[in-house]
Amino acid sequence: xIRAYEIQTxxxxxxxxxxxFDDEELAIFEARLLHERGRYVGVRVVLETYxxxxxxxxxxxxxxxxxxxxxxxxxxxxxxxxxxxxxxKKNHPIKK
Amino acid sequence: MVLQLLHQWREAGGGxxxxxxxxxxxxALGDIWDDCYVLDVDGDADDARFTTIGKAISDSCEEDFSxxxxxxxxxxxxxxxxASQATRVLQKAVPISMGGxxxxxxxxxxxxxxxxxxxxxxxxxxRKLLGAANSRxxxxx
Numbered sequence: 092x093i094r095a096y097e098i099q100t101x102x103x104x105x106x107x108x109x110x111x112f113d114d115e116e117l118a119i120f121e122a123r124l125l126h127e128r129g130r131y132v133g134v135r136v137v138l139e140t141y142x143x144x145x146x147x148x149x150x151x152x153x154x155x156x157x158x159x160x161x162x163x164x165x166x167x168x169x170x171x172x173x174x175x176x177x178x179x180k181k182n183h184p185i186k187k
Numbered sequence: 188m189v190l191q192l193l194h195q196w197r198e199a200g201g202g203x204x205x206x207x208x209x210x211x212x213x214x215a216l217g218d219i220w221d222d223c224y225v226l227d228v229d230g231d232a233d234d235a236r237f238t239t240i241g242k243a244i245s246d247s248c249e250e251d252f253s254x255x256x257x258x259x260x261x262x263x264x265x266x267x268x269x270a271s272q273a274t275r276v277l278q279k280a281v282p283i284s285m286g287g288x289x290x291x292x293x294x295x296x297x298x299x300x301x302x303x304x305x306x307x308x309x310x311x312x313x314r315k316l317l318g319a320a321n322s323r324x325x326x327x328x
Contacts, residue, residue: 110284
């Protein structure tokens with residue numbers, strides 16, 4: 092089995108390969124650093140495995156990091172507040 | 188070393204796809220530059236030629252391979268093991284880091300980690316590759 096860890100960044104609406112590592116730990120470390128720099132909306136590490144016996148390539152995401160914008164945080168806050176309100180109304184002892 | 192060079196490469200690019208060789212800040216790299224080499228892929232992409240080889244990586248070979256081709260370098264050297272990824276870097280057009288081990292001329296097992304990064308004069312066509320590698324000899328049991 093041949094393994095390659097691709098760091099991919101989300102830019103221009105598509106995921107693009109940024110760099111390739113053969114070591115998972117290094118790839119994840121670098122991906123986290125890239126994400127912390129805040130330049131990309133998303134950074135992920137994709138493990139590509141090539142089976143020379145079957146000539147098949149498989150891919151799976153081992154890490155995915157996405158930038159949270161202020162709008163995302165506010166939307167999440169509204170969603171949480173709405174859910175809390177709904178739960179409170181449901182559990183209120185006085186029922187009509 | 189690998190990540191430090193990768194970060195320098197990113198900084199040098201400044202958002203462009205590939206930086207130029209003269210945009211790489213050698214002063215910032217410090218001693219790492221001794222572990223680096225530059226391959227010219229413009230003439231023959233399948234068998235690139237070394238234009239620069241850092242002292243540390245050059246000393247790990249038994250002769251000076253400046254201006255020579257990758258195929259001239261014995262396979263049991265750090266320089267060859269590192270530069271052998273050149274074709275893959277050209278195909279994918281992204282930096283590639285790999286590690287591994289090999290047996291050197293002295294019969295010692297050498298562990299290494301290397302990286303190859305694409306360079307360009309116009310940030311579009313890859314003309315050169317910047318490589319770096321370091322290694323250590325595995326202690327015998």
